[in-house]
Amino acid sequence: PPSPAEPPAFDTASRYKDKPWEYLETEEYRATYGDNPVWFGYRRNHKGAVPPQRTRKACLRKGKPVGNPCPICRDRNLFLDFRNVKLLDQFICPHSGVVYHPTYTGVCMKQHKLLTKAVEQARDHGLLWLRVPYVEAPRGDDASARHPAVGVTPPAPQLLRGAPWYPWYEWRQPPTAAVARLRRVYKDYLKEDGAPA
Amino acid sequence: MTGLNLQKVFRPVKTELKPPKYKLMTEAQLEEATRKATEEAKEKLRMPPVLDEREPIDDILAEDKFLEGTETTKYVFTDLTYSIPHRERFIVVREPSGVLRKASWEERDRMIQIFFPKEGRRVIPPVIFKDEHLVTVFQQDRHEDILNMCIAQFEPDSPDYIRVHHRTYDDIEKHAKYDLLRSTRHFGGMVWYLVNRKKTDGLLIDMLHRDLLDDATSLITLYHMLYPECQSAKEAKEGKLQGVGLIKVFVKTESQKEGYIQLALQAYQEAMATSTAL
Numbered sequence: 437p438p439s440p441a442e443p444p445a446f447d448t449a450s451r452y453k454d455k456p457w458e459y460l461e462t463e464e465y466r467a468t469y470g471d472n473p474v475w476f477g478y479r480r481n482h483k484g485a486v487p488p489q490r491t492r493k494a495c496l497r498k499g500k501p502v503g504n505p506c507p508i509c510r511d512r513n514l515f516l517d518f519r520n521v522k523l524l525d526q527f528i529c530p531h532s533g534v535v536y537h538p539t540y541t542g543v544c545m546k547q548h549k550l551l552t553k554a555v556e557q558a559r560d561h562g563l564l565w566l567r568v569p570y571v572e573a574p575r576g577d578d579a580s581a582r583h584p585a586v587g588v589t590p591p592a593p594q595l596l597r598g599a600p601w602y603p604w605y606e607w608r609q610p611p612t613a614a615v616a617r618l619r620r621v622y623k624d625y626l627k628e629d630g631a632p633a
Numbered sequence: 634m635t636g637l638n639l640q641k642v643f644r645p646v647k648t649e650l651k652p653p654k655y656k657l658m659t660e661a662q663l664e665e666a667t668r669k670a671t672e673e674a675k676e677k678l679r680m681p682p683v684l685d686e687r688e689p690i691d692d693i694l695a696e697d698k699f700l701e702g703t704e705t706t707k708y709v710f711t712d713l714t715y716s717i718p719h720r721e722r723f724i725v726v727r728e729p730s731g732v733l734r735k736a737s738w739e740e741r742d743r744m745i746q747i748f749f750p751k752e753g754r755r756v757i758p759p760v761i762f763k764d765e766h767l768v769t770v771f772q773q774d775r776h777e778d779i780l781n782m783c784i785a786q787f788e789p790d791s792p793d794y795i796r797v798h799h800r801t802y803d804d805i806e807k808h809a810k811y812d813l814l815r816s817t818r819h820f821g822g823m824v825w826y827l828v829n830r831k832k833t834d835g836l837l838i839d840m841l842h843r844d845l846l847d848d849a850t851s852l853i854t855l856y857h858m859l860y861p862e863c864q865s866a867k868e869a870k871e872g873k874l875q876g877v878g879l880i881k882v883f884v885k886t887e888s889q890k891e892g893y894i895q896l897a898l899q900a901y902q903e904a905m906a907t908s909t910a911l
Contacts, residue, residue, distance in 0.1 A: 562761045562770040568778045571753045571785035573681030573818070583721040586741070588692050601695065 450513045457520035459513040473526035474514065475507040475541040491538045494546040506544045508551075516550045518557035521564060527551055533567055680821035684790040692735045700731035709736060711744045719745050738791065753785035762786070762797055771804045780819045802826045811839045828856050834890040837880075841897035844904065850876055853883045863887060877902070 452459040459465055469476070480487055481504050495502055495509035508514050514523060527536055527543075535555055538548040558564040592601075600606050619626065658666065708727045724736040724744055736744065746756050760766055762783065770779050780801055787794035802823050805811060814820045827833050833852060840849045857866035865886040869879055877898070884894045 560759050560761055562766050562773070562775075562779075566778065566782075568781045569753050569785070570677070570781070571751075573679075573784050574789060575682065585721050585723045586690055586735075586738075589694065589735075591694075595695075601697075605697075605699070 450515075452513045453515065456513070456515035456517050457522065460520065460522045465513075468511070474511070474523065475526070475543065478507045478542040480504075480539075480542055487539055489539060490545060491542065491548070492544045495544045506542055506547060508543055508547045516547065516554045518554045518561060518563065521558060524551070524555055524558055524564065528555065528564075533565060678816070678818050680818055681784055682789045683822055683825055686792050686795055687738060687788075687790040690735050690737055690741075693732055694725060694735065695733040697731040697733070700727075701729070704729050709740065709744060711748060713748055719749070742788065742791070751785075753782075755786065758786055758793065762793060764800065767797070767800055767804075771801070774810065774813060776801050776805060776810070776813050777817050777819065780814075780817075798822060799826065806832055806835055809835050809839060811836055812843075824852065824855070828852070828859055831887070834888045834894065837888070838890070838893055838897045841880075841894070841901050844901060846876060846901070850879055853879055856883070856887070 480491065482488060491506065492502070495505040501509065508516065516523070518524070527541055528534070529536060535552060538545060543551065555564060559566045595601065704727075707729065710725050710727070712723045714722075722741075722745065724741050725733055726736050726740065727733050743756055746754055759782075761770065761779070767779065770776075780798065783794055783797045787797075798819075801819075805813065805823065806827060811823075814823055824836070827836060833856060837849055837852065840846075840852070853865075853869075857863070857869060860866060863886070865883045868882050868886070872878070872882075880894075880898060884891055884898070888894055
């Protein structure tokens with residue numbers, strides 16, 4: 437008897453895992469979403485008129501998908517990578533440059549964290565627009581550029597002479613009275629290993 | 634020569650959404666507001682300093698051999714007095730081998746940023762300043778943004794600052810995108826770089842295409858000030874030439890792309906003739 441085929445779960449690897457930006461050019465994507473962003477038309481299920489201010493924690497609980505998964509988890513070909521800028525751009529406001537709140541787009545909190553990380557990485561690599569604050573350039577050459585803190589300090593004269601920095605850096609003969617006192621105190625524990633130096 | 638384009642200096646930046654504010658002003662108030670705006674713009678267009686690369690710090694203060702093997706990590710000691718300038722701050726490093734040395738420039742910058750954070754600067758410089766990512770930025774025509782980020786992140790005499798600036802200027806010169814920097818504070822630095830390396834031809838052609846004769850003459854005067862021994866400088870001083878004559882002398886002696894500049898000059902002169910005729 438043929439073994440019952442399991443329905444494809446969320447963990448089968450997608451074809452676009454290594455190059456997620458290719459999926460956004462395909463016919464499949466165009467047919468599914470058209471010109472709208474990925475999260476357009478997604479409706480969260482919640483009790484009452486006001487939605488909770490945080491979306492669900494994750495769409496995959498112990499490997500099994502929940503009902504009504506968020507816009508990114510429901511399409512297994514969408515990956516939040518810092519290289520597919522087109523997808524990341526859909527979650528950023530075109531006027532203020534701010535990432536939308538998850539209650540607006542409907543993504544789960546785990547995907548939102550990954551999204552913010554990916555957006556920050558993309559901005560670091562120069563792929564996304566970044567707001568550069570105006571920082572005044574420092575004035576040019578002033579005398580503090582040649583301060584001894586950043587230049588060469590001549591060594592102290594006593595070091596040049598060859599003497600140690602503190603006199604106790606070198607080994608000195610200990611005073612005989614102190615040595616004798618200690619030997620008297622510990623005389624029961626001293627080993628018989630010859631005369632002290 | 635930088636050109637004061639108020640529209641570009643104060644162009645709207647993507648910030649928080651606010652409804653636009655409308656002010657009703659008389660002519661005098663409008664002039665006053667424009668004058669204030671021009672002053673602010675002049676302040677914003679002040680050129681950042683162009684310095685040589687700093688010498689690496691390499692100074693050992695003490696060598697204590699008996700500390701060898703006691704610790705496994707380096708210790709950095711920073712002087713945190715609030716009122717001394719950062720260049721006079723003493724920052725020393727004790728290596729595990731017992732050597733007490735002054736911290737290198739990169740270590741100094743990192744420590745000062747940790748204890749006295751400056752806005753727009755990160756402790757570890759972002760990845761965007763590496764060469765492979767600079768290429769991506771240049772393809773998006775964001776030279777001004779990357780130069781602003783560079784000023785925020787690095788000191789003017791650090792080798793990274795100088796490298797990023799030179800890469801940007803080289804890319805602009807290669808693709809003749811001089812207009813991107815025209816009304817910004819980086820234009821002066823670019824002109825200085827190009828004149829020092831005698832690559833002024835592209836810039837001259839661009840200026841002639843946009844009918845900026847005064848800028849072209851100031852560029853050539855600057856070139857003569859830097860290289861007073863060159864032939865065109867001597868001829869110009871003897872003949873006391875102005876304007877188009879100066880450019881012609883310069884083109885004959887110093888430039889590599891003579892043909893292009895002659896063409897641009899002719900086009901400019903025809904344009905001037907037609908406009909004055911009209």
